[in-house]
Amino acid sequence: GQSLEQPSEVTAVEGAIVQINCTYQTSGFYGLSWYQQHDGGAPTFLSYNALDGLEETGRFSSFLSRSDSYGYLLLQELQMKDSASYFCAVRFGASGAGSYQLTFGKGTKLSVIP
Amino acid sequence: EAGVVQSPRYKIIEKKQPVAFWCNPISGHNTLYWYRQNLGQGPELLIRYENEEAVDDSQLPKDRFSAERLKGVDSTLKIQPAELGDSAVYLCASTAGPTYNEQFFGPGTRLTVL
Numbered sequence: 001g002q003s004l005e006q007p008s009e010v011t012a013v014e015g016a017i018v019q020i021n022c023t024y025q026t027s028g029f030y031g032l033s034w035y036q037q038h039d040g041g042a043p044t045f046l047s048y049n050a051l052d053g054l055e056e057t058g059r060f061s062s063f064l065s066r067s068d069s070y071g072y073l074l075l076q077e078l079q080m081k082d083s084a085s086y087f088c089a090v091r092f093g094a095s096g097a098g099s100y101q102l103t104f105g106k107g108t109k110l111s112v113i114p
Numbered sequence: 115e116a117g118v119v120q121s122p123r124y125k126i127i128e129k130k131q132p133v134a135f136w137c138n139p140i141s142g143h144n145t146l147y148w149y150r151q152n153l154g155q156g157p158e159l160l161i162r163y164e165n166e167e168a169v170d171d172s173q174l175p176k177d178r179f180s181a182e183r184l185k186g187v188d189s190t191l192k193i194q195p196a197e198l199g200d201s202a203v204y205l206c207a208s209t210a211g212p213t214y215n216e217q218f219f220g221p222g223t224r225l226t227v228l
Binding site (some may be wrong): 031033041042044045046087089090091092101102104105106107 | 118154155156157158159162170189198207215216217218220221222
């Protein structure tokens with residue numbers, strides 16, 4: 001099966017930088033995704049890493065180390081609106097890219113304080 | 115472009131009653147997913163459709179859950195009979211195809227079983 005571990009809660013100050021870690025165990029790993037979900041809202045896609053390294057998109061960056069089965073989401077210049085839950089999700093498949101699934105972690109609730 | 119549409123947004127029923135959720139994916143998206151999200155957890159896949167074919171329903175509790183996507187566009191998820199443990203948010207998501215990384219989620223249906 002698949003398992004993911006991420007911290008349940010993180011608190012950070014507005015304007016600061018925060019890193020949310022994710023470790024996973026899975027077979028047939030293709031990549032790691034990150035989703036943001038505000039309370040009562042729909043999950044929205046943030047990033048996807050298939051290869052090792054850092055991907056940057058504005059204030060958000062995502063990192064993957066396949067050899068360590070580890071990734072993180074980095075949020076810079078935190079804003080109050082970044083208060084939300086953040087989910088890592090592994091993309092895996094038994095055979096070929098045409099038959100994959102996403103398994104989500106339990107989420108990290110980020111609280112940004114003034 | 116309209117997003118993923120789901121209805122109803124909220125549903126309260128008594129246990130043993132039937133309930134149905136409807137989802138209309140983004141136009142042109144052939145791949146459709148139904149997820150269940152319990153409070154404080156990440157989304158869990160119930161079923162995935164490629165056009166009208168259910169290609170992955172291994173996690174759908176088939177004794178009480180059923181789903182259909184007759185014309186390969188909109189989809190219905192049904193529970194009959196509902197149990198207390200079915201209380202959750204039911205999310206629908208779609209992508210243009212199985213190899214696309216970003217899943218677009220609808221707002222979900224919050225089900226409460228009394």
